Each structure stands twice: as C-alpha cells, then as structure tokens.
Amino acid sequence: MDLFFSKEEQLIQKAAREFGEQVIAPVADQIDRENKIPKEVMEGLAELGMFGIQFPEEFGGSGAGHLCYMLALEELSKAAPGVGATISVNSVPLAVIQAFGTPEQKAKYMRDGVTGKKIYxxxxxxxxxxxxxxxxxxxxxxxxxxxxxxxxxxxxxxxxxxxxxxxxxxxxxxxxxxxxxxxxxxxxxxxxxxxxxxxxxxxxxxxxxxxxxxxxxxxxxxxxxDGLWVLKIAMVYGKLGLVALFLGVAAAAYEEGVRYAKEKTHRGVSIAEKFEHVKIAVSEMTMKMQASRLYAYYLGHAADHLKDPMELVKEAALAKVFVAETGIEVCKLAMGIHGSYGLQREYRISRLWSDVIFGPQVEGTAPLLKILAAGVILGK
Ligand SMILES: Cc1cc2nc3c(=O)[nH]c(=O)nc-3n(C[C@H](O)[C@H](O)[C@H](O)COP(=O)(O)OP(=O)(O)OC[C@H]3O[C@@H](n4cnc5c(N)ncnc54)[C@H](O)[C@@H]3O)c2cc1C
The missing domain is CATH 2.40.110.10 (Butyryl-CoA Dehydrogenase, subunit A, domain 2)
Known part of the structure; x- marks a missing residue:
C-alpha cells in the first residue's frame, strides 16, 4: 500500500525496513532479554538520520515530514518496538522546543536530538x-x-x-x-x-x-x-510516533500469523489451505491492518498539512486508540492461528502480544482519550 507516497517517503521507508530487517531483527531477542538497545544499533540509526526525519534541515534533519517519519518508525518498530519508543519519545521534546522555543533555545538544543547524538x-x-x-x-x-x-x-x-x-x-x-x-x-x-x-x-x-x-x-x-499548551502539543506529536509504533507491532503480528498459517500442516496440508476459520482469521487481520494503516497515514498526512497542530488533538488521540486497540485484535487473531504455540516464549507472537497490549495504556489511557475527543466532537 504505497500508492500515496512520494519518492522520498518510499526511499526512507525502504531504508528503515532494511535497517530493521538486517540490523535490528538479528538482535531483537537480545534487546528483549537485556532491555537495552545495542550501541551499534543506536549509532546506525543516527547515521541513517532516523532521529530527524520530520525535523528541518537547518537543525540536521531531513525535512521529510511527519508521514515519512511514521512510515520509517513503523518499519523500525516492526523489528523491535523499543527502538520505535526510543525514537518516538526523543522527538517529543524536540517538537515542543521547535514549537515554543526561542531562537536561542532552538539553536542550542535542536541539533543534538535531531541527529541522534544525544537522546531526549x-x-x-x-x-x-x-x-x-x-x-x-x-x-x-x-x-x-x-x-x-x-x-x-x-x-x-x-x-x-x-x-x-x-x-x-x-x-x-x-x-x-x-x-x-x-x-x-x-x-x-x-x-x-x-x-x-x-x-x-x-x-x-x-x-x-x-x-x-x-x-x-x-x-x-x-x-x-504555558505548560499545559506544551503538554498538548507534546501529546499530539507523541501520538504520531505511538501510532506508527503500534502499527509496526501489529504488522509484525500479522506477518507471523500468515506465515504460521502457511507453514503449519494438518495431515500434510497447510492449515491455511485446510481450515476455513484460519482463512477467515487471515482476512480479518488483513482488513484490520488496512484500516489501521489508512488511519495512521491519514494522521501523518494531516500533520504535514495542518498549520495548527491543535487541530490534530482529537485526530491524534482517536488514531492512537484505534491503532492500539486494532493491533490487539490483529495480534489475538494471529495468536489464535498459532494455537498453544502462541503462548510459548520461543514463538515471536508471544512477545508481540506483550508489546501490543500496552498500546491503550500509554500517553493517555484509551477511555480518557475517547472522553477528551468526544468533548471536541460535541463542542464542549
Ligand atoms: C512504556 C511507557 C512509556 C512512558 N513514557 C513516558 C514518558 O516518556 N514521559 C511521561 O511523562 N510519561 C510516560 N509514561 C507514562 C504514561 O504516559 C502514563 O502512565 C499514562 O498516561 C497513564 O497515566 P497513569 O498510569 O498515571 O494513570 P492515571 O492518570 O492515574 O489514571 C488512572 C486511571 O484513571 C483513569 N482516568 C484518569 N483521569 C481520567 C479522566 N479525566 N477521565 C476518565 N478517566 C480518567 C485512567 O483511564 C486510568 O484508568 C509512559 C508509560 C509507559 C507504560
């Protein structure tokens, strides 16, 4: 689903995907065990410009926009969501310094975070x-x-x-x-x-x-x-990252579900071919992924085109809730396809289940965000 993307967006997305597959995925178990991203991975991310995709070139970024940032973060989070979380949170203080900072503050603080030299x-x-x-x-x-x-x-x-x-x-x-x-x-x-x-x-x-x-x-x-305004803007830009992160986790779960359905056999035939409920689960996962992707990319597109980020408060809140909750549904379906193997640590889907389950809880719980968004929708 890359119909809408510019050449630059496609290139950065591809670079992130390759880095995720070739550099992060091989150490994903280590990251999970040690709760630490290896130094070489952090340095590689910085070299690739992954900390500054959406920030202006004058601060060392790519100026490639929010949608592009989300596409890249989705790919990196697919390999290891902790990497997505680190980059996503790093970009939040940068976004508010960019929005509220004096020229001196921007000159002093933007570059190190945008280039990944320091982590904010x-x-x-x-x-x-x-x-x-x-x-x-x-x-x-x-x-x-x-x-x-x-x-x-x-x-x-x-x-x-x-x-x-x-x-x-x-x-x-x-x-x-x-x-x-x-x-x-x-x-x-x-x-x-x-x-x-x-x-x-x-x-x-x-x-x-x-x-x-x-x-x-x-x-x-x-x-x-002004702390309240800073917080509101932080929550908007923070949610762009979180939406991409949970989309990446859901995409990984989706791939695991489809792969397992094709590989696992029953009396010599793959369960994907044999069982109707597995086919239905695959279609349901696909629909949910497509809906989540469209919502996420719409949010990135809106962030790139709206002048006032406050217009995004409701959209960002609901997109985060939708993608996080839908990610749980996708992961649950993928676990169902795995049967009891889905509950074993040896199978990646079990780790993805832990990763996806925290989506509705962070940066505003799902019920709270729904209540806040309803306030905007109903004009209160
Ligand atoms: C992985 C992760 C990373 C995080 N990173 C950061 C970070 O970098 N910086 C940071 O500042 N925080 C961070 N947090 C904290 C996180 O954003 C908060 O924990 C989260 O917003 C929920 O706050 P709380 O747990 O204190 O719940 P509370 O705010 O105490 O809420 C408790 C319960 O009451 C409900 N509730 C509260 N207020 C309302 C209301 N007005 N209307 C309806 N229901 C309500 C909530 O839905 C929830 O069920 C992180 C958390 C996690 C798990």
Whole structure:
C-alpha cells in the first residue's frame, strides 16, 4: 500500500525496513532479554538520520515530514518496538522546543536530538498522575535568575541517556504548569533503576528525581503557565510516533500469523489451505491492518498539512486508540492461528502480544482519550 507516497517517503521507508530487517531483527531477542538497545544499533540509526526525519534541515534533519517519519518508525518498530519508543519519545521534546522555543533555545538544543547524538526525554507523569496537570507536585521555585526544581517523575522514557529533557513542573508563584528545558544528569538529577516492564524492551523507563535542580530562567519553554499548551502539543506529536509504533507491532503480528498459517500442516496440508476459520482469521487481520494503516497515514498526512497542530488533538488521540486497540485484535487473531504455540516464549507472537497490549495504556489511557475527543466532537 504505497500508492500515496512520494519518492522520498518510499526511499526512507525502504531504508528503515532494511535497517530493521538486517540490523535490528538479528538482535531483537537480545534487546528483549537485556532491555537495552545495542550501541551499534543506536549509532546506525543516527547515521541513517532516523532521529530527524520530520525535523528541518537547518537543525540536521531531513525535512521529510511527519508521514515519512511514521512510515520509517513503523518499519523500525516492526523489528523491535523499543527502538520505535526510543525514537518516538526523543522527538517529543524536540517538537515542543521547535514549537515554543526561542531562537536561542532552538539553536542550542535542536541539533543534538535531531541527529541522534544525544537522546531526549519528556517528563510529565508523576507517581500521583499521568493525566492531570492540576495534580502535579514537582515544583519550580523562583530564586533570582533561576528556578529550583524538586520532585519525582515516573515512567520517563530515555531518562537514562545523556541529553536534554523537557520537564513540566508547577511554577510555585502562579501555581501553573510550566515547562523547562534541562540537561539530564545535571547536579541534583538522578534516576531509579529501569522499570521491569513487560513490553517494548529497549525503550527504558525510569523514575527521575529532581533534588534542588537549578535551571536558568532562560530555559523556561514558553512563559509561566504555558505548560499545559506544551503538554498538548507534546501529546499530539507523541501520538504520531505511538501510532506508527503500534502499527509496526501489529504488522509484525500479522506477518507471523500468515506465515504460521502457511507453514503449519494438518495431515500434510497447510492449515491455511485446510481450515476455513484460519482463512477467515487471515482476512480479518488483513482488513484490520488496512484500516489501521489508512488511519495512521491519514494522521501523518494531516500533520504535514495542518498549520495548527491543535487541530490534530482529537485526530491524534482517536488514531492512537484505534491503532492500539486494532493491533490487539490483529495480534489475538494471529495468536489464535498459532494455537498453544502462541503462548510459548520461543514463538515471536508471544512477545508481540506483550508489546501490543500496552498500546491503550500509554500517553493517555484509551477511555480518557475517547472522553477528551468526544468533548471536541460535541463542542464542549
Ligand atoms: C512504556 C511507557 C512509556 C512512558 N513514557 C513516558 C514518558 O516518556 N514521559 C511521561 O511523562 N510519561 C510516560 N509514561 C507514562 C504514561 O504516559 C502514563 O502512565 C499514562 O498516561 C497513564 O497515566 P497513569 O498510569 O498515571 O494513570 P492515571 O492518570 O492515574 O489514571 C488512572 C486511571 O484513571 C483513569 N482516568 C484518569 N483521569 C481520567 C479522566 N479525566 N477521565 C476518565 N478517566 C480518567 C485512567 O483511564 C486510568 O484508568 C509512559 C508509560 C509507559 C507504560
């Protein structure tokens, strides 16, 4: 289904597919076991420009657009979703710095993240909430030309890498959510050991502790109280990555299901040929994949053409829910085709099941996103 894509999009998609198949897939088990992406893979991704597909050339990116980024991320996530998660989250702070940053902030922070020299993070979630900015407890207290940040952030992807982080904290005087740019591992910054999550290994998650972290006021992103807007834009661009990631996982499950149906035999005949319910499952998976792909690519296309990303809030939320939930359905069908083998760790489909199941839970749970989108649709 590449009818709609430009030459550049097709070329970058192909490069990502080949890198996924030739470089990532051979170490996918290792990534899964060790919950770490090998250095050579990270370097290869950077060399190929995979961290900067959608960002302008002036910052070291390809300027190839959001749809192109999603096509590439789908391919990389198909090989190992943790790779997709790492790139996807890296692009979130970059997107908000691009949207809200001063020329000085852009000049200082964009290039390292866009080129993959450093790996960036976005920190909103806390032990008390992953959805409600009003409940934030991480505080930024003004002290002369600086802000002093104290608090704990939870489930922060890429927090163990050197690089930049955009953090949303409550500015003490106003009581409003406000965004700051800081260097990870500055004085007062520390992380927990990585969470032992069941899925998307390699995309490491940490708790982050801010203990009197001093940030110059020049590092505020936007103005006091803009944290909510920064968060909204972050959620839109974050969802482009997540949609591509879950599409990639579903595509991998689809391929496993079809392959197994053709290879597994019953009395000398493949189960794909022999059993009607297997044929039906294959068709159902195909329909679901096509619908998901169209929704995902539509979102990428819209992101490339809409001037105001706020117009994408509803679309991005619902596309993420749709692709994540449909991915689970595809994976379930593929597991069904595998019978009891689908439950064994030796079979890739069992790992994909863990990878796909977390889709509706991250970056806004599915029910929450549906409620928010309905608010937009119903004009509330
Ligand atoms: C793999 C992974 C990577 C992540 N990476 C990051 C990251 O890089 N940065 C970051 O900041 N966070 C990250 N997170 C955190 C994630 O985005 C949040 O955990 C997620 O948004 C859900 O928040 P919560 O778990 O705190 O649930 P809560 O917000 O506490 O919600 C709990 C329950 O209440 C429901 N609920 C809450 N509010 C409402 C409402 N208003 N209306 C209806 N229902 C509601 C939810 O649906 C849910 O069922 C990551 C999480 C995972 C698993």
């Amino acid at each position: 993070s976005f920190a909103f979630t806390e032990p008390g909430t992953g959805s409600d900015p009003k409940q934030l407890t991480t505080m930024a207290v003004k002290d002369g030309d600086h802000y002093v940040i104290n608090g704990t952030k939870r489930f922060i992807t890429n927090a163990g890498f050197e690089g930049t982080m955009v953090v949303i904290a409550k500015e003490e005087e106003s009581g409003k959510a406000t965004a700051f740019i800081l260097d990870k591992f500055c004085e007062g910054y520390s992380v927990s050991k990585p969470w032992d999550k069941i899925a998307a290994h390699g995309g490491e998650l940490y708790d982050v502790y801010f203990n009197n972290v001093r940030v110059h006021r020049e590092n505020m992103l936007g103005s006091v109280g």
